[in-house]
Amino acid sequence: MPNLYDRFLEFLSPAEILEATPALLNDQRRRFVSEPDIILQPHSIENVQEIMRFCFEHRIPVTPQGGNTGLCGAAVASGGVLLNLSKINRIREINLADNSITVEAGVILQNVQKAAAEAGRLFPLSLASEGSCEIGGNIACNAGGLNVLRYGSMRDLVLGLEVVLPNGELVSHLQPLHKNTTGYDLRHLFIGSEGTLGIITAATLKLFARPQTTATAWVGLDDIESAVELLTAVQGHFAERLTSFELISRYALALSSEFSRLKQPTDANWHVLLELTDSVPDAALDEKLAEFLYQNGQENSIIAQSEQERLDLWTLRENISASQRKLGTSIKHDIAVPIAQVATFVRQCAPALETRFPGIQIVCFGHLGDGSLHYNTFLPDVLSNEAYRYEDAVNTIVYEHILACHGTIAAEHGIGTIKKHWLPSVRTPSEIALMRAIKAQLDPHDIMNPGKLLP
Amino acid sequence: MPNLYDRFLEFLSPAEILEATPALLNDQRRRFVSEPDIILQPHSIENVQEIMRFCFEHRIPVTPQGGNTGLCGAAVASGGVLLNLSKINRIREINLADNSITVEAGVILQNVQKAAAEAGRLFPLSLASEGSCEIGGNIACNAGGLNVLRYGSMRDLVLGLEVVLPNGELVSHLQPLHKNTTGYDLRHLFIGSEGTLGIITAATLKLFARPQTTATAWVGLDDIESAVELLTAVQGHFAERLTSFELISRYALALSSEFSRLKQPTDANWHVLLELTDSVPDAALDEKLAEFLYQNGQENSIIAQSEQERLDLWTLRENISASQRKLGTSIKHDIAVPIAQVATFVRQCAPALETRFPGIQIVCFGHLGDGSLHYNTFLPDVLSNEAYRYEDAVNTIVYEHILACHGTIAAEHGIGTIKKHWLPSVRTPSEIALMRAIKAQLDPHDIMNPGKLLP
Numbered sequence: 001m002p003n004l005y006d007r008f009l010e011f012l013s014p015a016e017i018l019e020a021t022p023a024l025l026n027d028q029r030r031r032f033v034s035e036p037d038i039i040l041q042p043h044s045i046e047n048v049q050e051i052m053r054f055c056f057e058h059r060i061p062v063t064p065q066g067g068n069t070g071l072c073g074a075a076v077a078s079g080g081v082l083l084n085l086s087k088i089n090r091i092r093e094i095n096l097a098d099n100s101i102t103v104e105a106g107v108i109l110q111n112v113q114k115a116a117a118e119a120g121r122l123f124p125l126s127l128a129s130e131g132s133c134e135i136g137g138n139i140a141c142n143a144g145g146l147n148v149l150r151y152g153s154m155r156d157l158v159l160g161l162e163v164v165l166p167n168g169e170l171v172s173h174l175q176p177l178h179k180n181t182t183g184y185d186l187r188h189l190f191i192g193s194e195g196t197l198g199i200i201t202a203a204t205l206k207l208f209a210r211p212q213t214t215a216t217a218w219v220g221l222d223d224i225e226s227a228v229e230l231l232t233a234v235q236g237h238f239a240e241r242l243t244s245f246e247l248i249s250r251y252a253l254a255l256s257s258e259f260s261r262l263k264q265p266t267d268a269n270w271h272v273l274l275e276l277t278d279s280v281p282d283a284a285l286d287e288k289l290a291e292f293l294y295q296n297g298q299e300n301s302i303i304a305q306s307e308q309e310r311l312d313l314w315t316l317r318e319n320i321s322a323s324q325r326k327l328g329t330s331i332k333h334d335i336a337v338p339i340a341q342v343a344t345f346v347r348q349c350a351p352a353l354e355t356r357f358p359g360i361q362i363v364c365f366g367h368l369g370d371g372s373l374h375y376n377t378f379l380p381d382v383l384s385n386e387a388y389r390y391e392d393a394v395n396t397i398v399y400e401h402i403l404a405c406h407g408t409i410a411a412e413h414g415i416g417t418i419k420k421h422w423l424p425s426v427r428t429p430s431e432i433a434l435m436r437a438i439k440a441q442l443d444p445h446d447i448m449n450p451g452k453l454l455p
Numbered sequence: 456m457p458n459l460y461d462r463f464l465e466f467l468s469p470a471e472i473l474e475a476t477p478a479l480l481n482d483q484r485r486r487f488v489s490e491p492d493i494i495l496q497p498h499s500i501e502n503v504q505e506i507m508r509f510c511f512e513h514r515i516p517v518t519p520q521g522g523n524t525g526l527c528g529a530a531v532a533s534g535g536v537l538l539n540l541s542k543i544n545r546i547r548e549i550n551l552a553d554n555s556i557t558v559e560a561g562v563i564l565q566n567v568q569k570a571a572a573e574a575g576r577l578f579p580l581s582l583a584s585e586g587s588c589e590i591g592g593n594i595a596c597n598a599g600g601l602n603v604l605r606y607g608s609m610r611d612l613v614l615g616l617e618v619v620l621p622n623g624e625l626v627s628h629l630q631p632l633h634k635n636t637t638g639y640d641l642r643h644l645f646i647g648s649e650g651t652l653g654i655i656t657a658a659t660l661k662l663f664a665r666p667q668t669t670a671t672a673w674v675g676l677d678d679i680e681s682a683v684e685l686l687t688a689v690q691g692h693f694a695e696r697l698t699s700f701e702l703i704s705r706y707a708l709a710l711s712s713e714f715s716r717l718k719q720p721t722d723a724n725w726h727v728l729l730e731l732t733d734s735v736p737d738a739a740l741d742e743k744l745a746e747f748l749y750q751n752g753q754e755n756s757i758i759a760q761s762e763q764e765r766l767d768l769w770t771l772r773e774n775i776s777a778s779q780r781k782l783g784t785s786i787k788h789d790i791a792v793p794i795a796q797v798a799t800f801v802r803q804c805a806p807a808l809e810t811r812f813p814g815i816q817i818v819c820f821g822h823l824g825d826g827s828l829h830y831n832t833f834l835p836d837v838l839s840n841e842a843y844r845y846e847d848a849v850n851t852i853v854y855e856h857i858l859a860c861h862g863t864i865a866a867e868h869g870i871g872t873i874k875k876h877w878l879p880s881v882r883t884p885s886e887i888a889l890m891r892a893i894k895a896q897l898d899p900h901d902i903m904n905p906g907k908l909l910p
Contacts, residue, residue, distance in 0.1 A: 096687045097795040098826070120691060142636040153634060156611070171883055175861035178825040179608060179791045181597040181647045182865045182881045183908060184890045188643035192636045209694030232551045236575060239664030239734035240695050279694035280743070288735070336634045340552040370633040371553070406630035410637045426637045428626055435639045437896035441889050453638060 004038045004060075011050045016042050016087075024068065024084065028129075032073045032417065036063065036082035043087045045104075045162075045170065045201050052199065053168030055081060059445045062166075064195040066137030067108065069129040071334070072416025074141060074194040074452050085136050088201055094119045098176035100159055102204045105136025112205070121207035124151035136200045142192035144412025149369035150243045150277075151208065153412065155191045160204035163190055166197075166443040174204045189438060194414050195449040197442050211243070211277035215285040216310045217293060218273055220266025220300040224343035227272050227368055231339065233296055234274060241285075244275040245369030246317055247342075252365045253316065255323040262312040266300050272368070273317050317365075320374075324363045327378040329387035331394045336372040337407030345373075349401040353377060356397060357390070372411045399425065420455045459493045459515075466505045471497050471542075479523065479539065483584075487528045487872065491518065491537035498542045500559075500617075500625065500656050507654065508623030510536060514900045517621075519650040521592030522563065524584040526789070527871025529596060529649040529907050540591050543656055549574045553631035555614055557659045560591025567660070576662035579606035591655045597647035599867030604824035605698045605732075606663065608867065610646045615659035618645055621652075621898040629659045644893060649869050650904040652897050666698070666732035670740040671765045672748060673728055675721025675755040679798035682727050682823055686794065688751055689729065696740075699730040700824030701772055702797075707820045708771065710778040717767040721755050727823070728772050772820075775829075779818045782833040784842035786849045791827040792862030800828075804856040808832060811852060812845070827866045854880065875910045 008017055018024065018039040025034045037060075042048045055062050061080030068075060089106035096119065103112055109130040116123035125138060127145030137143075139161070143154045151157065162172040173187065190197055221227050227247055234242050248256075248271040257263045265271070278285055286303055293301050304310035324330065337345050346364060353360050359380030366373035377394055379387050399409050399422065409422050424432065435454060439446075463472055473479065473494040480489045492515075497503045510517050516535030523530060544561035551574065558567055564585040571578035580593060582600030592598075594616070598609045606612065617627040628642065645652055676682050682702055689697050703711075703726040712718045720726070733740055741758055748756050759765035779785065792800050801819060808815050814835030821828035832849055834842050854864050854877065864877050879887065890909060894901075 095793070095795050096691075097683045098793050099687075099690055142640075144634045144636075148634060153636075155640070165885060167885075169883075169885055171886060176793045176826075177791055177863050177866075178794075179599045179603060179822075179827045179866035180863040181599075181608075181867060181869050182863055183647075183870060183878055183887070184652075184893060185597075185610070185643045185647055186886055186889060188640045192638075192640055197639075209691055228552045232554075235554055236551075236664055237735065241735065280692065280696065336632055338550070338553050338631045339633075340550050367634075371631075372634045408632050408635040408637055411632075411634035412636060414636050415638060423638055428624075430620060430622075430624055431626060431641055432638070434641060434893070434896050437892055438639060438889070441892035 007054070008038065008040060008051070012040065012042065012047055016040060016047065018084065024065070024082065027073055027076055028069050028071060032076040034063070034077040034082055035079065036077040037079055039082045039084060041084040041087050045088065045164070048088065048164050048199055048201055049168045049170055051081065051083065052164050052166060055447055056167045056445065059447060061447050061450050063449050064136070064140070064199050066105065066134035066140070067129065067132045069133040070137065070141060070416060071413040072418050074414055074416030074449070075137070076417060078451065083199065085199070086134065091115050092202065095176060096121070099207045100176040100204050101207055102174055102202060103135055104202045105134060105200050107135050109133050109135055109138060116207050117210070120210065122210045123205060124208055125154060125157060135203060139191055139200050139203055140193065140195050141414040142412070144370070144372065147243065149245060149367065150240055155188065157206045158187065158191055158203055159206055161187050161190055161200060162202040164199040164201055166448045174202060176204050192414070194416060194453045196439060196453050197448060209279035211279055212281040213278045213283070213285045214310065215276045215289045216274070216304040216313060217289055218265040218271060218302050218313050219293065219298050220268025221270045221272060222268065224270055224346055227270055228339055228343065230272060230296065230298065231368060234292070237292055238276055241276040241278055242274065242369065243277045244273065245367070246273040246365070247368035248273065248317060248320070248365045249363070252320045252363050255363065256316050256319040259319045259323045260312070260316050262316055265302050265313060265316070268300060273313055320363065320365055324376060324378070327361050327363070328381070330376045330378055331387055331391050333375040333395070333398050334411050334413040335375060335398065335402050335407055335409060336370065336411035337402060337405040339368065339371040341405035341407065342368060342371060342373065345401055345405045345407065349398060352397050352401065353394070356393070357383070415453045417452060420453055423455050462509070463493065463495060463506070467495065467497065467502055471495060471502065473539065479520070479537065482528055482531055483524050483526060487531040489518070489532040489537055490534065491532040492534055494537045494539060496539040496542050500543065500619070503543065503619050503654055503656055504623045504625055506536065506538065507619050507621060510902055511622045511900065514902060516902050516905050518904050519591070519595070519654050521560065521589035522584065522587045524588040525592065525596060525871060526868040527873050529869055529871030529904070530592070531872060533906065538654065540654070541589065546570050547657065550631060551576070554662045555631040555659050556662055557629055557657060558590055559657045560589060560655050562590050564588050564590055564593060571662050572665070575665065577665045578660060579663055580609060580612060590658060594646055594655050594658055595648065595650050596869035597867070599825070599827065602698065604700060604822065605695055610643065612661045613642065613646055613658055614661055616642050616645055616655060617657040619654040619656055621903045629657060631659050647869070649871060649908045651894060651908050652903060664734035666734055667736040668733045668738070668740045669765065670731045670744045671729070671759040671768060672744055673720040673726060673757050673768050674748065674753050675723025676725045676727060677723065679725055679801055682725055683794055683798065685727060685751065685753065686824060692747055693731055696731040696733055697729065697824065698732045699728065700822070701728040701820070702823035703728065703772060703775070703820045704818070707775045707818050710818065711771050711774040714774045714778050715767070715771050717771055720757050720768065720771070723755060728768055775818065775820055779831060779833070782816050782818070783836070785831045785833055786842055786846050788830040788850070788853050789866050789868040790830060790853065790857050790862055790864060791825065791866035792857060792860040794823065794826040796860035796862065797823060797826060797828065800856055800860045800862065804853060807852050807856065808849070811848070812838070870908045872907060875908055878910050
């Protein structure tokens, strides 16, 4: 359709049709480049509907795009319309009685957090890209991040959704209902569907009270089993006050120490950084944590005595990512296993990798409280220049061990383009057939983000 | 198929084929009687699969049944197999590292609670029928109950499911994964599907720390708006410590007082019973609550000073249901609205009912913290004997006001038989078409609980 520009100008303003720029076309990891026929950035929900009606009629593929921070190539367009939602970005309502906020898809995550804070509440989703990722994308890929242990994933934070279906129909269920059981739950189908079922245009999200008191500890431990025991004890005692429970290997700490003011809070094979928060002020929270650690025999530990010490401990955790760059190109994994299986996975996967790739370096750290690990692997020098050639071979070994431990190959980044051939390893043929039937019912011409998620 | 008994005996033991009894056939509300061709009670998951394979092949309808405590006629069989799951009732595993318990569908809810308590944890789902309802049914109808405000509905408590599909295939995802995004979320399709998509045979559920300290207050208020303001303030201050926030009208309290030791804790148009719990012992919680109420100008309030006083306050709340029986046959409603809309609903619905049915009595109370209300209506004497003749007329007025307030006609009991003609009032034609497509893909011969949920 050569006159696509003119056809869209019949119902869009010129400002809603964008020039191609690297920021719009290149994906976050610089692994993919979108090649759309046209880039649209509608300024109203009605125009999103008009675009979808037109594309439905003319069988034009549509790839929705938010902040373009996805890590699995789910928002990369091959032809058709690249539909950028960034201008659908009003904060529609904050409702304190229902502890909820209604925002449009293009609102940047950080702006949702700020709006909640200004209303004296917390919106807890927090991740590295929060300054540029958009809430529609967070919902479409069921984002996780730092606060899942206490507050859940994006899925757990959505009370209601507004969606434009592939045929242009608007389906809106934004009311903050805390109890509602009226037929099959379609909200959860759209959450995590990575733009393949329709365009999420707005959502009603849960808010929480803001934390008032924080207590932070660093604990050195002999092995992961001890870390899991500590986690179980902390959850039994402090319950939802436990907000973070991060695991760091000796090697990951050594790398990070080079970049950090604080070098080695404890000398141990494994380290845990744990944090309690309380939404009711509690001046004794530090003491309670110290007493608990003492009672549990965790004497190889320190408790942050000031906000500066707390930040220094977190800097050690946060610097791991940057500090590992000197090791070369990383082959990363977005994986999770039941917490009870983390030790088994770590113990068994490393030797298998070392056998196949002698000299491989493994930087292992992550959110033990969610069973989700960063498991970054660096091939020895001789192979490192062409690391991506070996990506599938490394993935295969890691995923085999993940699946043996009843884990998942996609914890919080989604499936997108790069993992769709792996979907049959975690879903049965009948489940994938059901996904296809759902897709076919909503999107009979396969125009919604075709080629993503489903193998 | 006249020789159904003999055919099933080919692969079931005689003990797995039951005689009909009133307990199996009569539904909880005595409104429906099942008329199955045969009642099966398999003793193993394999036998559930065998039964489904046989029924799939021979197009025999199957109605799953748990504790038979449903309130919407969702487990009433018309012909075919009544499939009782009560003997699929092992507690398979408690996993403290993942704070989870894996139980089979036939485990009675109270036994899940007990198993959690014996492991030093809390399973929070709690409802009136907990001594006989079964966890498979709780999941199939997304049960709510008393603790939704803090812990969520059944949907929020399920980490993993095991399901036998209509064709007999077993799909098992029982691993307790706290982060997992691998394709469309099918778990949430089965939760709340009321037995129409397959047989839930087991689930992995979330556990929590046990409450250690409780503080309970009764507050008298002029109007519902003030109650909502108080709720907002309590949530902002005490956050997840708030476990209950019950609303009681002056009339409901007057009825209940006749049966209760404590008569009238406060003199007011509306009353709130609120409870805080903390999983960390806090001897000062009472004082903090008293101080908070004082700071908020809530002087028309009392705080329970002993466990006996606490029980007396709760007795007033719990006796409402029994005390209203003298008013005749009740036409009940399982409704919820956004909390911000509760006052509008109550203010507008009553006059509309009174205009149509002069002399109607309304007993209004419920879980204000969830926006979910018990809204029980009693027709004047002249009509009361044949109350059910007027049920649709009363429902119509109540539901009109619920929908105008963006609420739901089915908060926590489901749709079943009695509300399926109302489903189009809360779901669009395209949503119902999608539900039908999902059903057709999994259950092409429409044998799974036919005639329920979908209109």
